[in-house]
Amino acid sequence: MSWPPKASDFDELRRTLEWVYAHSPYYTRRFNEVGVIPGDLCDYEDFRRRVPRTAKADLVANQREHPPFGEFLAAPRERFGSLHTSPGPIFIPRLPEEAGGTPVLKESIKAMGVSPGEVAHVTLSYHIMPGGLRLHRAFEEAGCLVINGGTGSSRLQVEVARAWGATVFAGTPSFLANLGDTAREMGLNPREDLRYRVGFSTAEALTPELRHELGETFGIELFDHCGEAQIGPLAGECRTHEGMHLHARDLFCEFLDPESGEPVELGGTGELVATQLGPRALPLVRYAPGDAFKLLSDPCPCGDPSVRLIFVGQVGVIRKIKGVLVHPAQVQRVVSQHPELGRFQIVVDQPEGKRYDRAILRVATSQPPAAPEALKQALAQELKATVLIQMEVELVADADIPEAAGPPRFAEAMVDLRKRHE
């Protein structure tokens, strides 16, 4: 699909829903419960207001109750081509004709400037989970010679990548860093003895520091990508490296305000809700993995018209403060620029008798800073510039901030004391 969706995208969505309603016992029941007959849905608004979401927990619970596949299945077992598993465990059977994300990945690979004939070294796990095999197939279809590296055995991987002159790395940035360390231990120079030119980075956050460090080590240009275990690859960077282009044409994607459920405009931040298009062994309708993305509003200079996304974080810890959606990961990016600072909490309240929000950043210092007032002022300014809201800053002791407030989950980083008047 394209984004924002066109009328033809909605037609394709409705055809899929009719098929799912006819074949998947879970969705037949769910649709009947809410009185939805897919053929009668008239437009996207109608779909959004009436068709229920599927949470990851629904899928896990249903597979537990009806092992192994649950009631989501829309095809008999004899028709399955392969079976993937994701942590949970969640079992994901696939029909032989299901492309399984390969076309999405091929588009991302093209955007990296990879040419047919290049040697691609895939280092995601090939075991049980879908990631490694999926990327392997996509690079093969893009005309590359593909090394099935998998995970671990870093010395052997360095030898193989060197012997074959691999120019494309694919995997997590931390494993690439590990290959750099291993190469040095082996007396090699990662820049000269290995020939990685571009890298497909996935499954982990690619921080600016890591991107820079790996660029220095290997002379490699890294491209960030995102996806999700059940719905597959979603988006990838182009050579502009500002956000990831939404390449997932096999999904009907919605980006919804986490609080109101209304679709967000370009420039806004929304929760991803995805419906898989076309027949699937295990179809998912309005599946919400819990990820929030910011949608960039400007067209990309690379010429690709697809919308660009920036991963913001898990939706559960997002709060709307002074009308702006704030995720602790955005604050973390500011705080982590100051080595003397540690974990933090964002306390949101409404002062007695007032209707406006007040936000206080309580941030732990590892040792008393030399100039606390200057540090607090600098932080407040940086937060105003990046998170776009005014926050008061308090410096506190390490022990005052619970460990569960820390990254990557930030479970206790938001303390919302506002009384809701709904």
Ligand SMILES: [Zn+2]
């Ligand atoms: Zn671009």
